[in-house]
Amino acid sequence: MFLTLKKIFVFDCLVIFYLTNNKLKSDYFEKFVARLEKTSISMLNYNKFFKLLTYGNSKEVYLSAGEVAKYWNDLGGKYDEKILQFIFYFPYCAQKCLYCRERSEKIKNCKEVVDFILDAEKEMEFFSSIFRNREIDYFTFNGGSPDVLSHNQLRLVLTSLFLKFKFKKDAVKRIEFNPTGVSSKKLEIVKEFGFNRISFGVQSLSKKALKNAGRPYAELETIKEIISLTRKMGLDDINIDLILGLPGESYAQFEDGLRELCELKPAQIMVYILNEPNRRYLSKYPSMSIETFQVSVEKMVSKFLKSTFLDELKEMNYVLVPDKDNLNYKYFALVRRDLSARAWLGAMDSYINISTFIVGKKNTSNIFSDLIYERVADFNTKDKIYKASIIDEEYEMKKFIFSSVESSRQLNVDLFRKVFGVSIEEKFNIAIKILREKKRIAAKKGVISFLGRNSRDIIIDLAFLISNMEKKSQK
Numbered sequence: 001m002f003l004t005l006k007k008i009f010v011f012d013c014l015v016i017f018y019l020t021n022n023k024l025k026s027d028y029f030e031k032f033v034a035r036l037e038k039t040s041i042s043m044l045n046y047n048k049f050f051k052l053l054t055y056g057n058s059k060e061v062y063l064s065a066g067e068v069a070k071y072w073n074d075l076g077g078k079y080d081e082k083i084l085q086f087i088f089y090f091p092y093c094a095q096k097c098l099y100c101r102e103r104s105e106k107i108k109n110c111k112e113v114v115d116f117i118l119d120a121e122k123e124m125e126f127f128s129s130i131f132r133n134r135e136i137d138y139f140t141f142n143g144g145s146p147d148v149l150s151h152n153q154l155r156l157v158l159t160s161l162f163l164k165f166k167f168k169k170d171a172v173k174r175i176e177f178n179p180t181g182v183s184s185k186k187l188e189i190v191k192e193f194g195f196n197r198i199s200f201g202v203q204s205l206s207k208k209a210l211k212n213a214g215r216p217y218a219e220l221e222t223i224k225e226i227i228s229l230t231r232k233m234g235l236d237d238i239n240i241d242l243i244l245g246l247p248g249e250s251y252a253q254f255e256d257g258l259r260e261l262c263e264l265k266p267a268q269i270m271v272y273i274l275n276e277p278n279r280r281y282l283s284k285y286p287s288m289s290i291e292t293f294q295v296s297v298e299k300m301v302s303k304f305l306k307s308t309f310l311d312e313l314k315e316m317n318y319v320l321v322p323d324k325d326n327l328n329y330k331y332f333a334l335v336r337r338d339l340s341a342r343a344w345l346g347a348m349d350s351y352i353n354i355s356t357f358i359v360g361k362k363n364t365s366n367i368f369s370d371l372i373y374e375r376v377a378d379f380n381t382k383d384k385i386y387k388a389s390i391i392d393e394e395y396e397m398k399k400f401i402f403s404s405v406e407s408s409r410q411l412n413v414d415l416f417r418k419v420f421g422v423s424i425e426e427k428f429n430i431a432i433k434i435l436r437e438k439k440r441i442a443a444k445k446g447v448i449s450f451l452g453r454n455s456r457d458i459i460i461d462l463a464f465l466i467s468n469m470e471k472k473s474q475k
């Protein structure tokens, strides 16, 4: 009898709870690893796994806009550094790409866009008074596909938004477009509103791979023209998103594409490693199951790490972030050496106390160590329209650990202490000792490195660490 992935996952949960509720015994680690090794857990279901490991650190409630506003008034609670990120998330796309796990939707009609804008307007109006005395540090206009908006709609939304919210002088203001939806009029608006970073979702230069993924394709020539036009507008902080592992594109083709794009000298190329492809997508490739897909993607990553292309990168003035020894299976970036000081948000070293306010439905806002919430109904001030989780500090600690290790296989011990005011060794004393003894981690110069051979080993060690937090803070 075959178990479905869902059933296996539920079974995994029970195993973890069984193990974590037992006292640490000498063979505990071996039992923990042996059990998890037989199961489906891998970086592929990272999100569900994180939910499981933070079960107990959050409590679900429904809140009204006024109740959410009270949490924002006390932004970040006791924390000194209170970084505020504002995201305007436009949830519609011209089509739904088959690999996409975003909660975006294919647009059905113009009315949908108009309704969305009017609804977002009401939410922005309400919260603008809450942020009256608070300037925004990071602003992102993303989606979905913001380029689905006509230039008039884009101008309308931005005019209203920039009237309602204040931004720090040196705030990062970022916007994202699919190259097939860019026009010079839209780029002019981007310039007019002072955006200082623009991202193009190229994804691949392989026509076949994008066609199979149901995504419109932009020729290299078109991308060149767009980049040149963007530069003419005075915007040089350009990012290109690519995906490694799209079925239909070989490693050699991917590398050729990457080389061509480096020639265009964008400030950064962000390479995402294809994650959780759905069954409908993979069914186009009868020989490919989720498992064979994962093996093929990991092979591509090792080819990249062994490739002489890494030497070429230096000649082309790019650095790899994180570096070769700390690469993981989610994403990496090529950052132009002369601009690398402007590290991208989300990199390990830039993890600080960030709270994110997101306008619109279908996305999750968070108030550091206090609240995570998502709007589930049209905006109004009467009803409890936000589905929320009240979270604790331990939740944030686990998130810090998970996201750091996921992106770089490392934990910055000093940063953890800086953010939480307690040392990581104190919070995870016994688990760290055991993992060191078993040579699964190594600690050196303020950094704990995870030594697992692959993403599966690492997620098991992470699970072991996170599920063995000391119960009482020893601050």
Ligand SMILES: C[S@@+](CC[C@H](N)C(=O)[O-])C[C@H]1O[C@@H](n2cnc3c(N)ncnc32)[C@H](O)[C@@H]1O
Pocket: 099, 100, 101, 102, 143, 144, 145, 176, 177, 178, 200, 201, 202, 203, 241, 242, 243, 272, 273, 274, 275, 276, 277
């Ligand atoms: C938040 S998504 C939204 C991007 C934008 N809507 C677009 O299509 O250009 C940001 C990036 O994640 C990457 N991405 C999307 N789905 C992915 C998946 N299943 N696995 C890995 N990367 C993915 C793509 O490179 C994409 O540009």
Ligand code: SF4
Pocket: 092, 093, 094, 095, 096, 097, 100, 101, 102, 104, 143, 144, 145, 178, 215
């Ligand atoms: S355009 Fe972006 S958000 Fe929309 S479906 Fe494609 S990848 Fe997802």
